[in-house]
Amino acid sequence: MVSTPTLPAGSVGHVETRFADLPDPVRLDCGRELGPVRVAYETYGTLSPERDNAILVCHALSGDAHAAGYSRTTPEAGTRDGFGAERRDGAAGRSLGWWDGMIGPGKAFDTDHYFVISTNLLGGCRGTTGPSSVNPATGRPYGSDFPVITVADMVRCERAFLDTLGIERLAAVAGGSLGGMQALEWAVLYPDQVDAVVSIASTHALHPQGVAWNMIAREAITRDPAWQGGHYHGTGRSPDAGMGVARMVGHITYLSAPALADRFDRRLQFTEDIRYTIGEPEFEVESYLRHQADSFVKRFDANTYLYLSRALTYFDLARQHGGGSLTRALAGVSARTLLIAFSSDWLYPPAASQEIEEALRDLGKPVEYHLIEAPYGHDCFLLEEAQQTPIVRRFLADGRARTEKPS
Amino acid sequence: MVSTPTLPAGSVGHVETRFADLPDPVRLDCGRELGPVRVAYETYGTLSPERDNAILVCHALSGDAHAAGYSRTTPEAGTRDGFGAERRDGAAGRSLGWWDGMIGPGKAFDTDHYFVISTNLLGGCRGTTGPSSVNPATGRPYGSDFPVITVADMVRCERAFLDTLGIERLAAVAGGSLGGMQALEWAVLYPDQVDAVVSIASTHALHPQGVAWNMIAREAITRDPAWQGGHYHGTGRSPDAGMGVARMVGHITYLSAPALADRFDRRLQFTEDIRYTIGEPEFEVESYLRHQADSFVKRFDANTYLYLSRALTYFDLARQHGGGSLTRALAGVSARTLLIAFSSDWLYPPAASQEIEEALRDLGKPVEYHLIEAPYGHDCFLLEEAQQTPIVRRFLADGRARTEKPS
Structure with missing residues (x-):
């Protein structure tokens, strides 16, 4: 990461996507094992000597590991074109991370305090193993021989990846949309390893109209x-x-x-x-x-679109972990939870976040729910940085205050 | 039309789709002329000796001339399968009209009082000339050589068709969705020939999200x-x-x-x-x-879908007739207007009907607007017969009372 005078204030600077090969196959919900698995990732900020300041940021359907800063690199695996073409900076072909407004010095996920990690998710096409990766059994891309994956599988893959960095605990796991699903799944699967969850414009289970839209996209x-x-x-x-x-x-x-x-x-x-x-x-x-x-x-790779779309329609915390009850599914959560929803988001409507809030509150778990009035719909989680930033900063600062008090 | 003891009360009975050939070509908005034009139609009830009780019912994108009663017939032109397969009655392959709940003795459009006429619209694939009809210039189906048509073109075609029946004035013109657009267009194009307009779940111009959905469907x-x-x-x-x-x-x-x-x-x-x-x-x-x-x-024919979808996105009373002003566009209307919208309709939301109401009210024209609370979305105009019926019956009865008073 090199800072140059031409960068705007708050930028993490120039970044490069790196790659980690997991030592073991990932065991999947469908019963299959997947391996070898490579994970594309970027990091911003500095890991503390105590390794207690790591925040994992999870992306949504069409995102990638390049969450912040400027990138000149193009990950090889699975991409069919320049990286982040839509976000490309006019100058020098630099491309800006998809959540750059939220990650950096002084921003919501403040790299002066935190070591922020962003990975391309399992099944992706931006460097992490997915349907466009080579199937070792055939020497050709998996295509639809790739196993059907779930949000829980993505999270298991992220867990295994963090092990390769020597990171046991997360100060927080955060994301919007499908990324927010991953954050919630982390809190359920690894309750002792997550201090805080930030789930934005997300849900515990997509509503039937959302299931329908995703089905239509896959059929197309x-x-x-x-x-x-x-x-x-x-x-x-x-x-x-x-x-x-x-x-x-x-x-x-x-x-x-x-x-x-x-x-x-x-x-x-x-x-x-x-x-x-x-x-x-x-x-x-x-x-x-x-x-x-x-x-x-x-x-973007079409098969990746299919697999991720299916994973997010399958996601259903109550079905997976609670025998149909969301409260039961969340009973083991120990992380503090921050939920943010947007008034105009009709794909991941506020009602779903409220249901999570109620379930956690019934369980006596620490939870905050914020409804932001903003007009842009679901994309607000990418656009409404100004309103999200103070909420996220204060929520994370509360966490730091707690950890510092006992010492 | 034959009534049998097995028919439910209020049914217009068994009906057959008939066909009329227009004597002249139809002059289109795009500048082309289209001919010969055949119109598929059905009628229910009896035309009065004074010919003053005719109601034209206009269908929406996927409808046809078979609006009421039971049909055993299949129009030849343009269809690729049984007629109204989704509405087929279990017994004897009888198919029920798309607005049967609204048309019949004692129903909203009461065939004890009115002579109800339903046509397949211009560009259709259920018997009226459309892209799947034979192009006389080539001897083969028009396909995409069919001229691009507008809602006004449909209405001109309906006007020419009614001439063949010897009907000069309409007691009412009614429809939902694209049918409601035709009803409004009638009031603007032929102000002296329409006593009343019933426009349900419709608009003076589709909003941009609706334009987008239609574009996506056409692209598919x-x-x-x-x-x-x-x-x-x-x-x-x-x-x-x-x-x-x-x-x-x-x-x-x-x-x-x-x-x-x-x-x-x-x-x-x-x-x-x-x-x-x-x-x-x-x-x-x-x-x-x-x-x-x-x-x-x-x-259903794919090209008909394209042409009708385009016509309904083009429809814009203010642009076509008012130089951008809806009030100016409606200035010549002399019909009484009934507008019905449904609370859960997000494709043709109530706001559009309210805009029409305000414009007519500003002009001092007789207008009624009813918002019906119902959960089914845009399809309410096909499903919510119970709530629509008393509103439409009273509105039409008011019209009869007016015409009877002077005599």
Whole structure:
């Protein structure tokens, strides 16, 4: 990490994605074992001599290990295009981390205090082993031979990865959306190893409409003939058409209707009057969506989309750990929990965070729930840094105060 | 129309779809002329000697001329499967009209008083000329050579069709969704020929999120290689895969999230535990959506879907008729207007009906707006017959009282 005078204040500077090979296979919920497993990761800040200041940040469906700072590197495995193309800085092809506004000196996850670790999750396509990685049994990419994974599998993989860094306990585990699911799963699977959980714009189980949107996105990919049953690698064809549709569906569910109206209204793309076209974009919102789809398919693997989408629809703390009861599922949690939801988020609506809050409160566990009024929908967790930052900083500072008191 | 003892009370009985050939081509907004044009239609009730009791009912995107009663007929043009497969009555393959709960003796559109006419709209695939009809210039189906049509074009076609029946004035024009758009367009285009408008779950212009959903549905079809640029007829292939995705997207937008949760929750399809599958339906809601998609593609033409979807996103009364002002657009309306919206409809939200109400009220025009509390989303206009019926009956009775008073 090198700091240069051209970097804005609060930046962690230039970073590089690194890779760790897990010593053992990962045992999966589906009954299979997966190995070898490589994990792509980045770190920001400095690990304390006591190794007690590590925060694991978990990304959402389309994220990667590059959470903060500027990167010039491109992880080789599984990517089909430049890293973070949509976030690329104008100057020198530098690409900004997906949660840069939240991670850095003086930011929500303050690298003056914490050693922040970000990994690409299991099943990913940005350096961690996933469906586009080489299957040692065949010498070719797994494709749909990759085992079906769960959020718990991702967390087990993260646990094994932290072992390679010699980190036993986490001061916190944090994430938004699918990342927030991982944070909650950490608190349940490893209650003695997590001091605090920060779960943002997330849920204990996606509601049926969210299940439906994810199913439609997956169908858009698997119905594309270029998907070829999942074995498109090396064929010269890939299901870009279906992936584009999947991304467009996802994109609209990440935004709120008022945010779309504010930004695009019903403005036409090129002329003052309609052009009477069926297939071409006519409204600005149509053109925007097509652009989002085109840039996404260049940087993301379709199978990874399928596997992660399935994992997040399967995620259900009550079913997995509580025999149907969320309270029972959370009974063993010992971490302090911070839940943040956004008023306009209809994909991961505030009600789900409130259900988690109530269950933890019934159990007498320390929990805070904050509802942030913000208009952008689910994407607020990536955009509303100003409102999230003081909440997260104070929550983490409370944790430091507790650990310091006894000494 | 034959009444049999087995029919439920209030049924218009057995009906047959008939066809009318327009004597002249239809002049379209895009500047082209379309001809010959055939219109599929059904009628219920009896036309009065004064010809003053006709009500035109306009259907939505996936509807057809078969609005009420039982049909054993299958219109030939453009259909690829049995008529109204989803509404098929268990007995004898009889299929029930899409608005049967609203049309019949004693119902909202009371055939004891009114002569109700329902047509398949221009561009349709259920008997009226559309993209799957034969292009006289080539002897083959139009496909994407069919001209791009607007809601106003549909209304001009309906006007020309009513001329063939010798009907000059309408006691009312009514419809939900895209049908409600046609009703509003009638009031603007032919102010002297419409006594009353009933526009349900509709809008003066679809909001940007609705534009986006429609664009995604169209992209799902046009990205399917089997679409073949719109010329799939006679090739042995059709874009069923993409159409299925389009239908699934549409279907979710027609329902509310709470309605989906009520009906499906997160119940699994086959077993008590998940089966770790990427491509197969696992949750009941996934299986339901796939079934909806499969049955829809059997009965609907993909190009018709594209053309109607485009027409309803283009529809914008303020842009078309008011230079951007809805009030100016409605200035010439002389019909009484009834607007009904549903609390849970997020695709055609109540706000749009309220905007129409305000514009008409500012102009001093007679208008009623009713917000119905109902949980099913946009599909309420097809499902909430019990709450709509008294509102529509009283509104239409007021009209009869007015016409009877002067005499």
